[in-house]
Amino acid sequence: MKIQKEIIAFEKDTSFKLFSPSLKNCFFWHYHPEIELVYVEALNGIRHVGRDISGFTESDLLLIGSNVPHLNFDYGIQTECRQMVVQMRENFLQDIILPVPEFENIKNLLERSYLGLSFSGETKKIVVEKLHMIKDKSPFNSLMGLIEILHILAESNEVKELNKEDTRIKWFLNDKIRMGTIYDYIHENYDKKTNVNEIAKVVSLSTPAFCRYFKKQTNMTFTDFVNNYRINQAKIFLLKDYSVTEVCFQVGFESLSYFNKLFKRHTGETPSEFRKKYLRNTEVRN
Known part of the structure:
Protein backbone atom coordinates (compact mmCIF):
# COMPACT_ATOMS: atom_id res chain seq x y z
CA MET A 1 0.00 0.00 0.00
CA LYS A 2 1.43 3.37 -1.01
CA ILE A 3 1.15 6.34 1.31
CA GLN A 4 -2.39 7.74 1.43
CA LYS A 5 -3.89 11.10 2.27
CA GLU A 6 -6.57 10.62 4.91
CA ILE A 7 -9.64 12.82 4.50
CA ILE A 8 -10.95 13.66 7.96
CA ALA A 9 -14.58 14.65 8.49
CA PHE A 10 -15.64 16.84 11.41
CA GLU A 11 -19.05 17.47 12.88
CA LYS A 12 -20.48 20.89 12.10
CA ASP A 13 -19.43 23.69 14.47
CA THR A 14 -16.62 21.70 16.08
CA SER A 15 -12.91 22.49 15.97
CA PHE A 16 -11.70 18.98 16.84
CA LYS A 17 -12.84 15.39 17.19
CA LEU A 18 -12.07 12.78 19.85
CA PHE A 19 -12.63 9.11 18.98
CA SER A 20 -11.27 5.58 19.43
CA PRO A 21 -10.20 4.01 16.11
CA SER A 22 -9.51 0.31 15.62
CA LEU A 23 -7.80 -0.82 12.42
CA LYS A 24 -5.82 -3.78 13.81
CA ASN A 25 -4.41 -5.77 10.89
CA CYS A 26 -4.95 -2.99 8.36
CA PHE A 27 -1.73 -1.34 7.16
CA PHE A 28 -2.62 2.38 6.96
CA TRP A 29 0.50 4.40 6.08
CA HIS A 30 -1.00 7.87 5.79
CA TYR A 31 -0.84 11.61 6.42
CA HIS A 32 -3.30 14.47 6.86
CA PRO A 33 -3.04 18.25 7.35
CA GLU A 34 -4.70 18.00 10.76
CA ILE A 35 -2.50 17.89 13.89
CA GLU A 36 -3.18 14.73 15.89
CA LEU A 37 -2.80 13.67 19.52
CA VAL A 38 -2.74 9.89 19.95
CA TYR A 39 -2.88 7.75 23.09
CA VAL A 40 -2.42 4.03 22.52
CA GLU A 41 -2.48 1.33 25.18
CA ALA A 42 -1.18 -2.16 24.41
CA LEU A 43 1.15 -4.78 25.81
CA ASN A 44 3.69 -3.81 23.18
CA GLY A 45 3.65 -2.06 19.83
CA ILE A 46 5.59 -0.35 17.07
CA ARG A 47 5.29 3.33 16.18
CA HIS A 48 6.32 4.61 12.76
CA VAL A 49 6.20 8.41 12.62
CA GLY A 50 8.07 10.15 9.81
CA ARG A 51 11.41 8.35 9.62
CA ASP A 52 11.33 7.15 13.23
CA ILE A 53 10.56 3.48 13.81
CA SER A 54 10.61 2.48 17.45
CA GLY A 55 8.72 0.41 19.97
CA PHE A 56 6.61 1.15 23.01
CA THR A 57 5.58 -0.97 25.98
CA GLU A 58 2.24 -0.62 27.81
CA SER A 59 1.28 2.77 26.34
CA ASP A 60 2.36 5.78 24.32
CA LEU A 61 1.20 9.39 24.01
CA LEU A 62 2.17 11.19 20.82
CA LEU A 63 1.60 14.56 19.17
CA ILE A 64 1.94 14.30 15.40
CA GLY A 65 2.18 17.43 13.29
CA SER A 66 0.47 18.39 10.07
CA ASN A 67 1.27 16.20 7.04
CA VAL A 68 3.69 13.92 8.91
CA PRO A 69 3.35 10.37 7.53
CA HIS A 70 2.59 7.76 10.18
CA LEU A 71 1.40 4.19 10.49
CA ASN A 72 -1.69 3.28 12.50
CA PHE A 73 -0.45 2.34 15.97
CA ASP A 74 -2.45 -0.88 16.27
CA TYR A 75 -0.96 -2.39 13.12
CA GLY A 76 0.32 -5.90 13.81
CA ILE A 77 -0.76 -5.92 17.47
CA GLN A 78 -2.20 -9.32 18.34
CA THR A 79 -3.07 -8.48 21.96
CA GLU A 80 -5.72 -6.13 23.33
CA CYS A 81 -5.27 -2.54 22.17
CA ARG A 82 -7.11 0.67 23.12
CA GLN A 83 -6.73 4.08 21.54
CA MET A 84 -7.91 7.65 21.98
CA VAL A 85 -7.24 10.07 19.13
CA VAL A 86 -7.77 13.83 18.98
CA GLN A 87 -7.68 15.41 15.53
CA MET A 88 -7.70 19.20 15.29
CA ARG A 89 -9.03 21.04 12.27
CA GLU A 90 -6.47 22.23 9.74
CA ASN A 91 -7.02 25.86 10.83
CA PHE A 92 -6.81 25.09 14.58
CA LEU A 93 -3.36 26.62 15.02
CA GLN A 94 -3.96 29.65 12.82
CA ASP A 95 -7.48 30.58 13.95
CA ILE A 96 -7.66 29.47 17.59
CA ILE A 97 -4.12 29.49 18.97
CA LEU A 98 -2.16 32.17 17.08
CA PRO A 99 -4.51 35.12 17.76
CA VAL A 100 -4.29 34.66 21.55
CA PRO A 101 -1.05 35.94 23.18
CA GLU A 102 -1.60 33.76 26.25
CA PHE A 103 -1.30 30.68 24.02
CA GLU A 104 2.31 31.36 23.02
CA ASN A 105 3.57 28.15 24.63
CA ILE A 106 0.89 26.09 22.87
CA LYS A 107 1.78 27.78 19.56
CA ASN A 108 5.40 26.72 20.00
CA LEU A 109 4.31 23.17 20.87
CA LEU A 110 2.12 22.78 17.78
CA GLU A 111 4.72 24.35 15.52
CA ARG A 112 7.37 21.80 16.51
CA SER A 113 4.98 18.85 16.42
CA TYR A 114 6.19 18.15 12.86
CA LEU A 115 9.07 16.27 14.53
CA GLY A 116 6.65 13.86 16.23
CA LEU A 117 6.60 14.23 20.02
CA SER A 118 6.32 11.32 22.48
CA PHE A 119 5.33 12.15 26.08
CA SER A 120 5.99 10.01 29.14
CA GLY A 121 5.84 9.94 32.94
CA GLU A 122 3.47 12.10 34.93
CA THR A 123 2.62 14.15 31.84
CA LYS A 124 1.23 11.11 30.06
CA LYS A 125 -0.73 10.02 33.14
CA ILE A 126 -2.37 13.44 33.66
CA VAL A 127 -3.17 13.97 29.98
CA VAL A 128 -4.80 10.55 29.62
CA GLU A 129 -7.01 11.25 32.65
CA LYS A 130 -8.07 14.57 31.14
CA LEU A 131 -8.77 12.98 27.74
CA HIS A 132 -11.20 10.61 29.45
CA MET A 133 -12.79 13.59 31.23
CA ILE A 134 -13.49 15.65 28.10
CA LYS A 135 -15.06 12.75 26.17
CA ASP A 136 -18.59 13.36 27.42
CA LYS A 137 -18.50 17.10 28.03
CA SER A 138 -20.27 19.80 26.00
CA PRO A 139 -18.41 21.08 22.90
CA PHE A 140 -17.36 24.28 24.69
CA ASN A 141 -16.10 22.51 27.82
CA SER A 142 -14.37 19.88 25.70
CA LEU A 143 -12.52 22.61 23.81
CA MET A 144 -11.45 24.25 27.07
CA GLY A 145 -10.28 20.84 28.27
CA LEU A 146 -8.25 20.34 25.09
CA ILE A 147 -6.60 23.75 25.51
CA GLU A 148 -5.65 22.73 29.07
CA ILE A 149 -4.19 19.45 27.75
CA LEU A 150 -2.13 21.29 25.14
CA HIS A 151 -0.88 23.67 27.83
CA ILE A 152 0.23 20.71 29.97
CA LEU A 153 2.08 19.20 27.00
CA ALA A 154 3.67 22.56 26.14
CA GLU A 155 5.01 22.96 29.68
CA SER A 156 6.28 19.39 30.00
CA ASN A 157 9.91 18.33 29.88
CA GLU A 158 8.90 14.64 29.73
CA VAL A 159 9.02 14.69 25.96
CA LYS A 160 11.10 13.06 23.25
CA GLU A 161 11.43 14.31 19.66
CA LEU A 162 11.08 11.27 17.42
CA ASN A 163 12.65 12.87 14.34
CA LYS A 164 15.61 15.20 14.00
CA GLU A 165 14.61 16.60 10.63
CA ASP A 166 11.52 17.64 8.70
CA THR A 167 9.70 14.50 7.53
CA ARG A 168 6.48 16.05 6.31
CA ILE A 169 4.88 14.56 3.23
CA LYS A 170 7.22 16.22 0.68
CA TRP A 171 9.81 13.59 1.66
CA PHE A 172 7.50 10.70 0.80
CA LEU A 173 5.34 11.74 -2.16
CA ASN A 174 7.59 10.09 -4.72
CA ASP A 175 7.56 6.73 -2.94
Missing part, protein backbone atom coordinates in the same frame (compact mmCIF):
# COMPACT_ATOMS: atom_id res chain seq x y z
CA LYS A 176 6.38 4.14 -5.45
CA ILE A 177 7.29 1.08 -3.37
CA ARG A 178 4.68 -0.64 -1.27
CA MET A 179 5.90 -0.27 2.32
CA GLY A 180 2.99 -2.45 3.34
CA THR A 181 4.46 -5.32 1.33
CA ILE A 182 7.76 -4.95 3.19
CA TYR A 183 6.04 -4.85 6.59
CA ASP A 184 4.02 -7.95 5.69
CA TYR A 185 7.14 -9.82 4.60
CA ILE A 186 8.91 -8.99 7.87
CA HIS A 187 5.87 -9.87 9.99
CA GLU A 188 5.58 -13.24 8.26
CA ASN A 189 9.30 -14.05 8.32
CA TYR A 190 10.83 -12.39 11.41
CA ASP A 191 10.94 -15.74 13.23
CA LYS A 192 13.19 -17.26 10.58
CA LYS A 193 16.19 -16.11 8.56
CA THR A 194 15.04 -13.15 6.45
CA ASN A 195 16.45 -12.71 2.97
CA VAL A 196 17.00 -9.20 1.63
CA ASN A 197 17.36 -10.59 -1.90
CA GLU A 198 13.92 -12.14 -1.60
CA ILE A 199 12.10 -9.00 -0.47
CA ALA A 200 13.97 -6.91 -3.05
CA LYS A 201 12.64 -9.23 -5.74
CA VAL A 202 9.11 -8.99 -4.33
CA VAL A 203 9.10 -5.19 -4.75
CA SER A 204 10.83 -5.39 -8.14
CA LEU A 205 14.15 -3.81 -7.18
CA SER A 206 17.72 -4.99 -7.36
CA THR A 207 19.19 -5.77 -3.94
CA PRO A 208 21.48 -2.69 -3.92
CA ALA A 209 18.60 -0.45 -5.04
CA PHE A 210 16.31 -1.90 -2.36
CA CYS A 211 18.94 -1.35 0.35
CA ARG A 212 19.38 2.29 -0.70
CA TYR A 213 15.61 2.81 -0.83
CA PHE A 214 15.00 1.22 2.56
CA LYS A 215 17.76 3.21 4.27
CA LYS A 216 16.44 6.45 2.75
CA GLN A 217 12.87 5.74 3.87
CA THR A 218 13.57 4.55 7.42
CA ASN A 219 17.06 5.73 8.37
CA MET A 220 17.79 2.05 9.14
CA THR A 221 19.30 -0.85 7.27
CA PHE A 222 16.96 -3.72 6.48
CA THR A 223 18.83 -5.96 8.95
CA ASP A 224 18.58 -3.35 11.74
CA PHE A 225 14.86 -2.94 11.05
CA VAL A 226 14.23 -6.69 11.20
CA ASN A 227 16.17 -6.97 14.46
CA ASN A 228 14.23 -4.02 15.89
CA TYR A 229 10.99 -5.78 14.93
CA ARG A 230 12.22 -9.02 16.52
CA ILE A 231 13.06 -7.25 19.78
CA ASN A 232 9.59 -5.73 19.92
CA GLN A 233 8.02 -9.14 19.31
CA ALA A 234 10.31 -10.60 21.98
CA LYS A 235 8.87 -8.18 24.54
CA ILE A 236 5.41 -9.63 23.95
CA PHE A 237 6.61 -13.21 24.47
CA LEU A 238 8.69 -12.27 27.53
CA LEU A 239 5.58 -10.95 29.23
CA LYS A 240 3.87 -14.29 28.65
CA ASP A 241 4.89 -17.66 30.04
CA TYR A 242 8.06 -18.18 27.97
CA SER A 243 11.67 -18.48 29.10
CA VAL A 244 14.33 -16.14 27.70
CA THR A 245 15.83 -19.03 25.73
CA GLU A 246 12.45 -19.93 24.21
CA VAL A 247 11.82 -16.32 23.23
CA CYS A 248 15.26 -16.00 21.68
CA PHE A 249 14.61 -18.78 19.17
CA GLN A 250 10.92 -17.97 18.78
CA VAL A 251 11.71 -14.54 17.31
CA GLY A 252 14.38 -15.78 14.94
CA PHE A 253 17.71 -15.38 16.75
CA GLU A 254 20.16 -18.29 16.59
CA SER A 255 22.41 -17.16 19.46
CA LEU A 256 21.22 -16.54 23.03
CA SER A 257 24.21 -14.34 23.83
CA TYR A 258 23.61 -12.21 20.73
CA PHE A 259 19.91 -11.91 21.60
CA ASN A 260 20.75 -10.74 25.13
CA LYS A 261 23.31 -8.26 23.81
CA LEU A 262 20.99 -6.82 21.15
CA PHE A 263 18.01 -6.65 23.52
CA LYS A 264 20.07 -4.66 26.02
CA ARG A 265 21.32 -2.35 23.28
CA HIS A 266 17.74 -1.62 22.22
CA THR A 267 16.10 -1.36 25.65
CA GLY A 268 18.90 -0.63 28.12
CA GLU A 269 18.22 -3.84 30.05
CA THR A 270 18.51 -7.59 29.59
CA PRO A 271 15.44 -9.68 28.69
CA SER A 272 15.28 -10.99 32.28
CA GLU A 273 15.52 -7.48 33.75
CA PHE A 274 12.82 -6.25 31.35
CA ARG A 275 10.38 -8.97 32.40
CA LYS A 276 11.08 -8.58 36.12
CA LYS A 277 10.57 -4.81 35.95
CA TYR A 278 7.30 -5.12 34.06
CA LEU A 279 5.91 -7.78 36.37
CA ARG A 280 6.99 -5.73 39.42
CA ASN A 281 5.21 -2.65 38.05
CA THR A 282 2.08 -4.73 37.40
CA GLU A 283 2.09 -5.99 41.00
CA VAL A 284 2.46 -2.42 42.32
CA ARG A 285 -0.53 -1.24 40.27
CA ASN A 286 -2.63 -4.15 41.49
Whole structure:
Protein backbone atom coordinates (compact mmCIF):
# COMPACT_ATOMS: atom_id res chain seq x y z
CA MET A 1 0.00 0.00 0.00
CA LYS A 2 1.43 3.37 -1.01
CA ILE A 3 1.15 6.34 1.31
CA GLN A 4 -2.39 7.74 1.43
CA LYS A 5 -3.89 11.10 2.27
CA GLU A 6 -6.57 10.62 4.91
CA ILE A 7 -9.64 12.82 4.50
CA ILE A 8 -10.95 13.66 7.96
CA ALA A 9 -14.58 14.65 8.49
CA PHE A 10 -15.64 16.84 11.41
CA GLU A 11 -19.05 17.47 12.88
CA LYS A 12 -20.48 20.89 12.10
CA ASP A 13 -19.43 23.69 14.47
CA THR A 14 -16.62 21.70 16.08
CA SER A 15 -12.91 22.49 15.97
CA PHE A 16 -11.70 18.98 16.84
CA LYS A 17 -12.84 15.39 17.19
CA LEU A 18 -12.07 12.78 19.85
CA PHE A 19 -12.63 9.11 18.98
CA SER A 20 -11.27 5.58 19.43
CA PRO A 21 -10.20 4.01 16.11
CA SER A 22 -9.51 0.31 15.62
CA LEU A 23 -7.80 -0.82 12.42
CA LYS A 24 -5.82 -3.78 13.81
CA ASN A 25 -4.41 -5.77 10.89
CA CYS A 26 -4.95 -2.99 8.36
CA PHE A 27 -1.73 -1.34 7.16
CA PHE A 28 -2.62 2.38 6.96
CA TRP A 29 0.50 4.40 6.08
CA HIS A 30 -1.00 7.87 5.79
CA TYR A 31 -0.84 11.61 6.42
CA HIS A 32 -3.30 14.47 6.86
CA PRO A 33 -3.04 18.25 7.35
CA GLU A 34 -4.70 18.00 10.76
CA ILE A 35 -2.50 17.89 13.89
CA GLU A 36 -3.18 14.73 15.89
CA LEU A 37 -2.80 13.67 19.52
CA VAL A 38 -2.74 9.89 19.95
CA TYR A 39 -2.88 7.75 23.09
CA VAL A 40 -2.42 4.03 22.52
CA GLU A 41 -2.48 1.33 25.18
CA ALA A 42 -1.18 -2.16 24.41
CA LEU A 43 1.15 -4.78 25.81
CA ASN A 44 3.69 -3.81 23.18
CA GLY A 45 3.65 -2.06 19.83
CA ILE A 46 5.59 -0.35 17.07
CA ARG A 47 5.29 3.33 16.18
CA HIS A 48 6.32 4.61 12.76
CA VAL A 49 6.20 8.41 12.62
CA GLY A 50 8.07 10.15 9.81
CA ARG A 51 11.41 8.35 9.62
CA ASP A 52 11.33 7.15 13.23
CA ILE A 53 10.56 3.48 13.81
CA SER A 54 10.61 2.48 17.45
CA GLY A 55 8.72 0.41 19.97
CA PHE A 56 6.61 1.15 23.01
CA THR A 57 5.58 -0.97 25.98
CA GLU A 58 2.24 -0.62 27.81
CA SER A 59 1.28 2.77 26.34
CA ASP A 60 2.36 5.78 24.32
CA LEU A 61 1.20 9.39 24.01
CA LEU A 62 2.17 11.19 20.82
CA LEU A 63 1.60 14.56 19.17
CA ILE A 64 1.94 14.30 15.40
CA GLY A 65 2.18 17.43 13.29
CA SER A 66 0.47 18.39 10.07
CA ASN A 67 1.27 16.20 7.04
CA VAL A 68 3.69 13.92 8.91
CA PRO A 69 3.35 10.37 7.53
CA HIS A 70 2.59 7.76 10.18
CA LEU A 71 1.40 4.19 10.49
CA ASN A 72 -1.69 3.28 12.50
CA PHE A 73 -0.45 2.34 15.97
CA ASP A 74 -2.45 -0.88 16.27
CA TYR A 75 -0.96 -2.39 13.12
CA GLY A 76 0.32 -5.90 13.81
CA ILE A 77 -0.76 -5.92 17.47
CA GLN A 78 -2.20 -9.32 18.34
CA THR A 79 -3.07 -8.48 21.96
CA GLU A 80 -5.72 -6.13 23.33
CA CYS A 81 -5.27 -2.54 22.17
CA ARG A 82 -7.11 0.67 23.12
CA GLN A 83 -6.73 4.08 21.54
CA MET A 84 -7.91 7.65 21.98
CA VAL A 85 -7.24 10.07 19.13
CA VAL A 86 -7.77 13.83 18.98
CA GLN A 87 -7.68 15.41 15.53
CA MET A 88 -7.70 19.20 15.29
CA ARG A 89 -9.03 21.04 12.27
CA GLU A 90 -6.47 22.23 9.74
CA ASN A 91 -7.02 25.86 10.83
CA PHE A 92 -6.81 25.09 14.58
CA LEU A 93 -3.36 26.62 15.02
CA GLN A 94 -3.96 29.65 12.82
CA ASP A 95 -7.48 30.58 13.95
CA ILE A 96 -7.66 29.47 17.59
CA ILE A 97 -4.12 29.49 18.97
CA LEU A 98 -2.16 32.17 17.08
CA PRO A 99 -4.51 35.12 17.76
CA VAL A 100 -4.29 34.66 21.55
CA PRO A 101 -1.05 35.94 23.18
CA GLU A 102 -1.60 33.76 26.25
CA PHE A 103 -1.30 30.68 24.02
CA GLU A 104 2.31 31.36 23.02
CA ASN A 105 3.57 28.15 24.63
CA ILE A 106 0.89 26.09 22.87
CA LYS A 107 1.78 27.78 19.56
CA ASN A 108 5.40 26.72 20.00
CA LEU A 109 4.31 23.17 20.87
CA LEU A 110 2.12 22.78 17.78
CA GLU A 111 4.72 24.35 15.52
CA ARG A 112 7.37 21.80 16.51
CA SER A 113 4.98 18.85 16.42
CA TYR A 114 6.19 18.15 12.86
CA LEU A 115 9.07 16.27 14.53
CA GLY A 116 6.65 13.86 16.23
CA LEU A 117 6.60 14.23 20.02
CA SER A 118 6.32 11.32 22.48
CA PHE A 119 5.33 12.15 26.08
CA SER A 120 5.99 10.01 29.14
CA GLY A 121 5.84 9.94 32.94
CA GLU A 122 3.47 12.10 34.93
CA THR A 123 2.62 14.15 31.84
CA LYS A 124 1.23 11.11 30.06
CA LYS A 125 -0.73 10.02 33.14
CA ILE A 126 -2.37 13.44 33.66
CA VAL A 127 -3.17 13.97 29.98
CA VAL A 128 -4.80 10.55 29.62
CA GLU A 129 -7.01 11.25 32.65
CA LYS A 130 -8.07 14.57 31.14
CA LEU A 131 -8.77 12.98 27.74
CA HIS A 132 -11.20 10.61 29.45
CA MET A 133 -12.79 13.59 31.23
CA ILE A 134 -13.49 15.65 28.10
CA LYS A 135 -15.06 12.75 26.17
CA ASP A 136 -18.59 13.36 27.42
CA LYS A 137 -18.50 17.10 28.03
CA SER A 138 -20.27 19.80 26.00
CA PRO A 139 -18.41 21.08 22.90
CA PHE A 140 -17.36 24.28 24.69
CA ASN A 141 -16.10 22.51 27.82
CA SER A 142 -14.37 19.88 25.70
CA LEU A 143 -12.52 22.61 23.81
CA MET A 144 -11.45 24.25 27.07
CA GLY A 145 -10.28 20.84 28.27
CA LEU A 146 -8.25 20.34 25.09
CA ILE A 147 -6.60 23.75 25.51
CA GLU A 148 -5.65 22.73 29.07
CA ILE A 149 -4.19 19.45 27.75
CA LEU A 150 -2.13 21.29 25.14
CA HIS A 151 -0.88 23.67 27.83
CA ILE A 152 0.23 20.71 29.97
CA LEU A 153 2.08 19.20 27.00
CA ALA A 154 3.67 22.56 26.14
CA GLU A 155 5.01 22.96 29.68
CA SER A 156 6.28 19.39 30.00
CA ASN A 157 9.91 18.33 29.88
CA GLU A 158 8.90 14.64 29.73
CA VAL A 159 9.02 14.69 25.96
CA LYS A 160 11.10 13.06 23.25
CA GLU A 161 11.43 14.31 19.66
CA LEU A 162 11.08 11.27 17.42
CA ASN A 163 12.65 12.87 14.34
CA LYS A 164 15.61 15.20 14.00
CA GLU A 165 14.61 16.60 10.63
CA ASP A 166 11.52 17.64 8.70
CA THR A 167 9.70 14.50 7.53
CA ARG A 168 6.48 16.05 6.31
CA ILE A 169 4.88 14.56 3.23
CA LYS A 170 7.22 16.22 0.68
CA TRP A 171 9.81 13.59 1.66
CA PHE A 172 7.50 10.70 0.80
CA LEU A 173 5.34 11.74 -2.16
CA ASN A 174 7.59 10.09 -4.72
CA ASP A 175 7.56 6.73 -2.94
CA LYS A 176 6.38 4.14 -5.45
CA ILE A 177 7.29 1.08 -3.37
CA ARG A 178 4.68 -0.64 -1.27
CA MET A 179 5.90 -0.27 2.32
CA GLY A 180 2.99 -2.45 3.34
CA THR A 181 4.46 -5.32 1.33
CA ILE A 182 7.76 -4.95 3.19
CA TYR A 183 6.04 -4.85 6.59
CA ASP A 184 4.02 -7.95 5.69
CA TYR A 185 7.14 -9.82 4.60
CA ILE A 186 8.91 -8.99 7.87
CA HIS A 187 5.87 -9.87 9.99
CA GLU A 188 5.58 -13.24 8.26
CA ASN A 189 9.30 -14.05 8.32
CA TYR A 190 10.83 -12.39 11.41
CA ASP A 191 10.94 -15.74 13.23
CA LYS A 192 13.19 -17.26 10.58
CA LYS A 193 16.19 -16.11 8.56
CA THR A 194 15.04 -13.15 6.45
CA ASN A 195 16.45 -12.71 2.97
CA VAL A 196 17.00 -9.20 1.63
CA ASN A 197 17.36 -10.59 -1.90
CA GLU A 198 13.92 -12.14 -1.60
CA ILE A 199 12.10 -9.00 -0.47
CA ALA A 200 13.97 -6.91 -3.05
CA LYS A 201 12.64 -9.23 -5.74
CA VAL A 202 9.11 -8.99 -4.33
CA VAL A 203 9.10 -5.19 -4.75
CA SER A 204 10.83 -5.39 -8.14
CA LEU A 205 14.15 -3.81 -7.18
CA SER A 206 17.72 -4.99 -7.36
CA THR A 207 19.19 -5.77 -3.94
CA PRO A 208 21.48 -2.69 -3.92
CA ALA A 209 18.60 -0.45 -5.04
CA PHE A 210 16.31 -1.90 -2.36
CA CYS A 211 18.94 -1.35 0.35
CA ARG A 212 19.38 2.29 -0.70
CA TYR A 213 15.61 2.81 -0.83
CA PHE A 214 15.00 1.22 2.56
CA LYS A 215 17.76 3.21 4.27
CA LYS A 216 16.44 6.45 2.75
CA GLN A 217 12.87 5.74 3.87
CA THR A 218 13.57 4.55 7.42
CA ASN A 219 17.06 5.73 8.37
CA MET A 220 17.79 2.05 9.14
CA THR A 221 19.30 -0.85 7.27
CA PHE A 222 16.96 -3.72 6.48
CA THR A 223 18.83 -5.96 8.95
CA ASP A 224 18.58 -3.35 11.74
CA PHE A 225 14.86 -2.94 11.05
CA VAL A 226 14.23 -6.69 11.20
CA ASN A 227 16.17 -6.97 14.46
CA ASN A 228 14.23 -4.02 15.89
CA TYR A 229 10.99 -5.78 14.93
CA ARG A 230 12.22 -9.02 16.52
CA ILE A 231 13.06 -7.25 19.78
CA ASN A 232 9.59 -5.73 19.92
CA GLN A 233 8.02 -9.14 19.31
CA ALA A 234 10.31 -10.60 21.98
CA LYS A 235 8.87 -8.18 24.54
CA ILE A 236 5.41 -9.63 23.95
CA PHE A 237 6.61 -13.21 24.47
CA LEU A 238 8.69 -12.27 27.53
CA LEU A 239 5.58 -10.95 29.23
CA LYS A 240 3.87 -14.29 28.65
CA ASP A 241 4.89 -17.66 30.04
CA TYR A 242 8.06 -18.18 27.97
CA SER A 243 11.67 -18.48 29.10
CA VAL A 244 14.33 -16.14 27.70
CA THR A 245 15.83 -19.03 25.73
CA GLU A 246 12.45 -19.93 24.21
CA VAL A 247 11.82 -16.32 23.23
CA CYS A 248 15.26 -16.00 21.68
CA PHE A 249 14.61 -18.78 19.17
CA GLN A 250 10.92 -17.97 18.78
CA VAL A 251 11.71 -14.54 17.31
CA GLY A 252 14.38 -15.78 14.94
CA PHE A 253 17.71 -15.38 16.75
CA GLU A 254 20.16 -18.29 16.59
CA SER A 255 22.41 -17.16 19.46
CA LEU A 256 21.22 -16.54 23.03
CA SER A 257 24.21 -14.34 23.83
CA TYR A 258 23.61 -12.21 20.73
CA PHE A 259 19.91 -11.91 21.60
CA ASN A 260 20.75 -10.74 25.13
CA LYS A 261 23.31 -8.26 23.81
CA LEU A 262 20.99 -6.82 21.15
CA PHE A 263 18.01 -6.65 23.52
CA LYS A 264 20.07 -4.66 26.02
CA ARG A 265 21.32 -2.35 23.28
CA HIS A 266 17.74 -1.62 22.22
CA THR A 267 16.10 -1.36 25.65
CA GLY A 268 18.90 -0.63 28.12
CA GLU A 269 18.22 -3.84 30.05
CA THR A 270 18.51 -7.59 29.59
CA PRO A 271 15.44 -9.68 28.69
CA SER A 272 15.28 -10.99 32.28
CA GLU A 273 15.52 -7.48 33.75
CA PHE A 274 12.82 -6.25 31.35
CA ARG A 275 10.38 -8.97 32.40
CA LYS A 276 11.08 -8.58 36.12
CA LYS A 277 10.57 -4.81 35.95
CA TYR A 278 7.30 -5.12 34.06
CA LEU A 279 5.91 -7.78 36.37
CA ARG A 280 6.99 -5.73 39.42
CA ASN A 281 5.21 -2.65 38.05
CA THR A 282 2.08 -4.73 37.40
CA GLU A 283 2.09 -5.99 41.00
CA VAL A 284 2.46 -2.42 42.32
CA ARG A 285 -0.53 -1.24 40.27
CA ASN A 286 -2.63 -4.15 41.49
